[in-house]
Amino acid sequence: MKIFKYIFLSLAVLTVSCKNDAQQAEEATDIETVATTDTFPDMSIFNLPSNWTTQDGEEIELKDLQGKVVAMVMIYTSCQAACPRLVADMRNIERQIPEDKKDQVQYVFVSIDPEVDTPERLKAFAIENKMDSDEWLFLRGSEEDTREFAAVLAVSYKRITPIDFSHSNIISIFDKQGEMVHQMEGLGVDSKETIQAIIDHAG
């Protein structure tokens, strides 16, 4: 059986030390809407039927993101370990995209803790991280849809305590049709290839 080749892998139990904080915010921005179609390539994430709520309380489907290159990462706002570094990685990527391509790219954070990460909470997080503008999008969905979305991204996550998760640190890049074109795994890794992937697909 194929599984025998995996038996030598070591199994890790992971603990995280993250703590909770909450803030409220009120300001709202609109998501840019584009002309939409309903037929996508087979591997497009736009085929997922799930509904998501943004930091501004708007309901969207993933296919509403079509027409932009999407850089996506799964986080939770009360996380104090890896998530700030993932946020920093996203910001660094955004900074290095040439000016004339910037409006072609959407940066998306998907919460793995939809219970805690309400739209208000996501909004506060966006403001706190100076990401309260249109290129930054924060999404929360149902637990079921979030688990499904993680399966698409090959992201693993597990609730460790009532407020903490362990999770894979992966930034995924999708082209304008929602097909995954690149993944960057790990924290603070060289983002050169990731940036190039965005530029190549921004067209």
Next chain:
Amino acid sequence: MFWAVTVAVSAQNSEMALIKSGSYIPLYGTDSSRVDVKSFLIDTIPVTVSEYKKFLEKNPQWQRSNIKKLFADEGYLKNWADDRDYGTLNPNEPATQVSWFAASNYCKFVGKRLPTIDEWEYVAMADQREADAREKKSYNQYILSWYEKPKVHGQPVGSTFKNYWGVYDLHGLVWEWTQDFNSIMIASESRTGGNDPNLFCSAAAVGASDLMNYAAFMRYAYRASVKGNYTNNNLGFRCAKDIE
């Protein structure tokens, strides 16, 4: 002594067993990581080929020629003759070559869900007599000897032992999908070269503390190695349900 109550449900023809709440220490655990499992219902047998056919008839988007590659790789229902024709397969054998997305949607369609890893492992600790038989030699030998056997094609559901809870085939027939299969943190690929702390949000990582339950270790490693669109003819599923 059986506590299990077998509950007949109207959705399709599968029976469910009531699993009483409790706690257990998963494979990797120590006393501090005891996990509570709430009472729930679980199918007594895996979903069969003929049940899956009914699902396909009502849900054309999950038929072999229609399914999006995002949701299932090219092995999806490969042994079927056609979209709705299982050909020479035994209608009572477990439905395999089904991806996690397909399994998950099947369960949703019949008003259920996939069991979580903890739920599955909790039920699967049992042998015929005891709710937790993991320390028994016979329990582990049974599972490991199954792992060593090539798959017996066409073996019907219900053909292995009925466990303490009244549930069949958790060991000895096929591997099964769980709802949160992608919650296991293993650096599973050679490209990462092992337990790189930067790959996970984690402050500390320790190795499996106890390899006694080698059989369970295999299941965790397997779950960590697959992706949601993966299919295999040794991999099937059953559904579970919350108690209302």
